[in-house]
Amino acid sequence: MCGIAGGIFFNNDKISSSKFRTALDQMSTRGPDAAGVFENDHVLLGHRRLSIIDTSESANQPFFDTEKKYVIVFNGEIFNFEQLKNSKLSHLNIQFKTHSDTEVLMQLLIVYGSECLQWLSGFFAFAFYNIHANELIIARDRYGKKPLVIYENEGQFLFASELKALMPLIPAKQLNPVSVSLYFQFNYLPPEQSILKNVRKLKPGNYIRIQNNVVSEQKYYALQIRKNDYEKYTYEGACNELVKRMNESVQERMISDVPLGAFLSGGIDSSVIVALAAQHTRQLKTFSIGFKDNPVFDETFYANLVAKKYETDHQVFFLTEQDYKQEVFEVLDYLDEPFADNSCIPQYILCKKTKKHVTVALSGDGGDEVFAGYNKHKAEYMIRNRKWLAHAATIAAPILKMFPENENTKIGNYFRQLNKLADGAALSASERHIRWSSLLNTKEVQSLFSNDYQSKINLLQLTSLNTQYAKDIQSSDFNEILLTDMNLVLPGDMLHKVDMMSMANSIEVRSPFLDHKVVDFAFSLPATFKIDKNLKKKIVQDAFRNYLPPELYNRPKQGFDIPLLDWFKNDFNDYIFNTLLEKKFVEEQNIFSYEAILRLKNKLHSNSPGFVHGTIWALIAFQYWYKKYMIR
Numbered sequence: 313m314c315g316i317a318g319g320i321f322f323n324n325d326k327i328s329s330s331k332f333r334t335a336l337d338q339m340s341t342r343g344p345d346a347a348g349v350f351e352n353d354h355v356l357l358g359h360r361r362l363s364i365i366d367t368s369e370s371a372n373q374p375f376f377d378t379e380k381k382y383v384i385v386f387n388g389e390i391f392n393f394e395q396l397k398n399s400k401l402s403h404l405n406i407q408f409k410t411h412s413d414t415e416v417l418m419q420l421l422i423v424y425g426s427e428c429l430q431w432l433s434g435f436f437a438f439a440f441y442n443i444h445a446n447e448l449i450i451a452r453d454r455y456g457k458k459p460l461v462i463y464e465n466e467g468q469f470l471f472a473s474e475l476k477a478l479m480p481l482i483p484a485k486q487l488n489p490v491s492v493s494l495y496f497q498f499n500y501l502p503p504e505q506s507i508l509k510n511v512r513k514l515k516p517g518n519y520i521r522i523q524n525n526v527v528s529e530q531k532y533y534a535l536q537i538r539k540n541d542y543e544k545y546t547y548e549g550a551c552n553e554l555v556k557r558m559n560e561s562v563q564e565r566m567i568s569d570v571p572l573g574a575f576l577s578g579g580i581d582s583s584v585i586v587a588l589a590a591q592h593t594r595q596l597k598t599f600s601i602g603f604k605d606n607p608v609f610d611e612t613f614y615a616n617l618v619a620k621k622y623e624t625d626h627q628v629f630f631l632t633e634q635d636y637k638q639e640v641f642e643v644l645d646y647l648d649e650p651f652a653d654n655s656c657i658p659q660y661i662l663c664k665k666t667k668k669h670v671t672v673a674l675s676g677d678g679g680d681e682v683f684a685g686y687n688k689h690k691a692e693y694m695i696r697n698r699k700w701l702a703h704a705a706t707i708a709a710p711i712l713k714m715f716p717e718n719e720n721t722k723i724g725n726y727f728r729q730l731n732k733l734a735d736g737a738a739l740s741a742s743e744r745h746i747r748w749s750s751l752l753n754t755k756e757v758q759s760l761f762s763n764d765y766q767s768k769i770n771l772l773q774l775t776s777l778n779t780q781y782a783k784d785i786q787s788s789d790f791n792e793i794l795l796t797d798m799n800l801v802l803p804g805d806m807l808h809k810v811d812m813m814s815m816a817n818s819i820e821v822r823s824p825f826l827d828h829k830v831v832d833f834a835f836s837l838p839a840t841f842k843i844d845k846n847l848k849k850k851i852v853q854d855a856f857r858n859y860l861p862p863e864l865y866n867r868p869k870q871g872f873d874i875p876l877l878d879w880f881k882n883d884f885n886d887y888i889f890n891t892l893l894e895k896k897f898v899e900e901q902n903i904f905s906y907e908a909i910l911r912l913k914n915k916l917h918s919n920s921p922g923f924v925h926g927t928i929w930a931l932i933a934f935q936y937w938y939k940k941y942m943i944r
Contacts, residue, residue: 314373315342315360315815316385317472318439319481320448322525325467327481332356338476341646342387342815350374350383354446357439359385362818364672366412367569375414377422378407381443384418387473388436388458389822391564396420396431421449426519429532433564433827437473437514447523454533454828455678456503456516456803459811463511469522474815475511476648479941482508487942489768492903492934494777496757497750499652499930500805502781507649507937516803533828535798537791541836550837551855554830561827562588565674573597573670575662575821576626578614580853580864581676581685585824587859589674590622599666599673601658602630617861629665636661636874637883644936646816652751652930654876656809663817671819677810678825681797682834683852684790684843688748691733692793693843695744742782745793749801751926754778760927765903790839798831876925880916888928889913892935901938904931 317336319327329351336347336358343360346369350357359373374383390396393413401419408415413434420428421440426449435457439450450471452460463470463478472478479485486509495501504512514520517533545553562585566572574586576598590596600615612628619626636657643660666673680686735753736744747753754774758766781800785792814821824830834842841851853865880888889909898906909931915924 314362314387315339315473315477316358316387316437316439317470317477318355318357318385318448318450319468319470320355320522321468323467326353327356327468329356331480332358335472335477335480336360338480339472339474339815341818342473344818346372348372348374350385350441352443355441355448357383357385357441362671362820363570364389364820365567365569366410368410371410371412371414373414375412375418377418378409382418382422382441383443384414384421384438384440386414386417386436386438388434388438388453389413389567389820390417390432390434390436391567392431392433393417396428400424400428400431425449426451426521426530426532429519433829435822435826439471445523447521449519449521450514451519451532452514452516454517454535455798455807455826455831456513457807457811457823457826459808460514461506461511462514462520464527465510469527471514474648474812475506475508478511479648482511485942486510487903489765490770490773490777493754493757493761493769493774495650495652495934496760496927496930497752497754498804499751499926500808501649501651502777502800503803516799535795535831535835537789537795538832538836539789542838544836547841547851547854550841551851553833554851554855557827557830557833558584558824559588559591561824561830562674563592564827565822565824566592568672570671571597571669572672572674573599573666574624574674575666575676576600576615576618576624577676578611578616578618578864579676580849580856580860581679581825583614583618583676583860583864584679584852584856585674585676586618586622586624587856588824590624596622596624597670598624598626599662599669600626600628601662601665602628604630605633614861614864614867617863621861627669629662631658631661633875637879639664640884642816643813644933645940646812647933647937648941650930650934650937651808651812652926652933653805653809654874654926654929656813657874659809659813660816663814663819663821667817667819673814673819673821675810675821675823676825677806677821677823678802678831679849679852681794681802681806682825682831683849684794684839685849685852686797688745689790689793689843690848691736691748692741692745693790693845695733695737696741696788696790697845741793742779742785745785745796746778746782749797751923751930760904760908760931762902762905790843791835794839794842795835876929877916877921880925880928888932892932892939 339360343362345363346361348359357374374385376383390413393416397416406419435453437452437458437460441448459473461472461475463482470478470481488509491505491507494505506512518529518531520529574589576582576586586598598619600612602612639661643657736747782796784795810821844850847853893909895906898904912924915921
């Protein structure tokens with residue numbers, strides 16, 4: 313797990329090596345153990361190393377073959393590198409100089425080229441350079457766990473693991489108005505989108521080849537719904553197969569030359585990972601966060617049950633509200649693009665605390681997207697299977713809007729959820745899914761902006777992108793909903809959050825639910841195996857029922873919730889409205905409508921705040937980023 317950066321230069325428009333090294337150092341927490349740069353007349357490649365497998369200096373990067381014809385910079389892990397070494401390279405009598413997956417990957421690319429990408433089990437972003445042919449290949453893993461940000465102009469093609477490494481290299485930074493609008497819609501930037509013009513992310517499952525100044529991009533993997541396999545397994549058989557594949561995935565991800573542990577929230581997904589991992593090590597180290605001030609959100613009781621059952625070396629980090637507030641600005645300071653999923657705060661704290669004990673942690677990330685674990689999935693199931701509900705919700709919508717919405721009270725949150733259900737009930741399945749995946753609708757987003765900035769947003773392009781994000785939802789097959797989440801929410805929000813917050817603390821997080829053999833299997837199963845009128849993540853819950861304490865079942869799903877509403881009303885109110893959203897600055901900035909900001913402030917202090925704190929947090933993250941990176 314590391315940070316990479318580089319560039320290929322077409323018209324003698326090469327940046328200086330000193331400037332490049334400064335840019336590379338912006339990612340020092342991604343790779344605190346070593347740093348290196350390769351340079352010739354055409355290319356710069358840089359690497360910051362977090363040593364995980366073969367921690368010796370001989371495995372440092374940039375990494376060369378023995379004849380110095382090829383060089384690679386690589387971020388991630390290839391878990392099946394030993395198998396590939398034996399099955400694909402053993403007949404070639406290659407003299408390996410390390411025990412690293414980096415060297416195996418490089419040799420696979422030398423011998424097989426881009427064909428080898430489909431064989432890799434793991435997560436990665438890398439750049440592989442044929443020095444004599446001046447040919448560069450960059451690639452990203454199947455689901456987008458490892459990031460790769462690209463900046464292009466006529467004279468150069470630059471890339472890095474994080475935008476902050478490209479910031480010193482981009483000559484004239486300009487906001488992308490469509491991306492700004494999408495950010496406030498979703499609370500994150502969808503895959504490929506960047507907040508800046510001429511910047512984008514490489515799509516998951518894609519690779520780029522650059523030769524003779526020609527840039528070509530191709531897909532080597534696309535997740536597909538395998539309807540022809542729906543009858544391959546009985547439900548019992550599918551449960552058994554899931555246990556087998558998950559066990560193999562967990563075992564594969566326990567390869568490490570540094571201390572390894574697991575996050576244990578007390579939810580089903582992380583508990584499954586711990587139950588399986590505990591079978592492959594003497595005493596697994598596990599880590600949880602406890603909430604001293606908010607026992608209603610505290611899941612440590614359930615985490616302790618799992619830890620006790622599997623006799624793990626369990627540590628709970630009990631946090632107060634003040635602990636959270638102290639970390640808010642560290643989180644904001646690390647973000648190099650606006651990102652408004654507020655669960656990044658507890659994720660950051662968990663990684664920071666865990667890093668003191670291990671360098672690698674297993675997690676349950678991906679289980680909700682693959683196996684239908686979100687409340688919006690339950691709502692969609694109900695709309696599809698209880699036709700009267702959609703009709704009733706549509707009729708009741710005007711009445712529901714009369715009731716106060718407040719996430720901090722049980723009845724207020726109930727009406728908030730009912731209103732969201734009613735908002736989507738009258739829409740098509742694809743429109744509904746985008747609405748339920750968004751914080752604000754298009755009209756609400758546009759109302760945030762000044763008249764001048766609204767005129768800069770191409771609404772046709774915005775509509776086209778939203779349609780594209782939901783293009784796979786075309787029939788009654790519920791797997792289309794999950795496929796959409798895999799392509800939109802997973803890389804844009806969930807994986808981005810975990811990568812950023814873990815790398816901020818130099819810790820590698822591995823996600824067994826996202827092994828491609830598990831994911832491909834999941835999309836060969838009918839959706840009825842995953843969700844019904846009683847259960848979300850049905851097959852996960854049933855397959856591992858004998859592995860987990862019974863108390864984990866039949867209880868509401870909980871996330872990393874923090875009391876933003878109260879914070880914004882009190883402790884941070886002055887900082888938000890008199891600093892980040894101060895009238896003079898907002899009007900000079902000319903992005904937002906100050907009248908809209910006042911409406912948000914009034915709603916925040918009303919008895920029906922709804923989810924206004926989510927929009928305010930999005931504004932905070934944007935303004936903090938803007939002041940750091942766009943004002944010089």
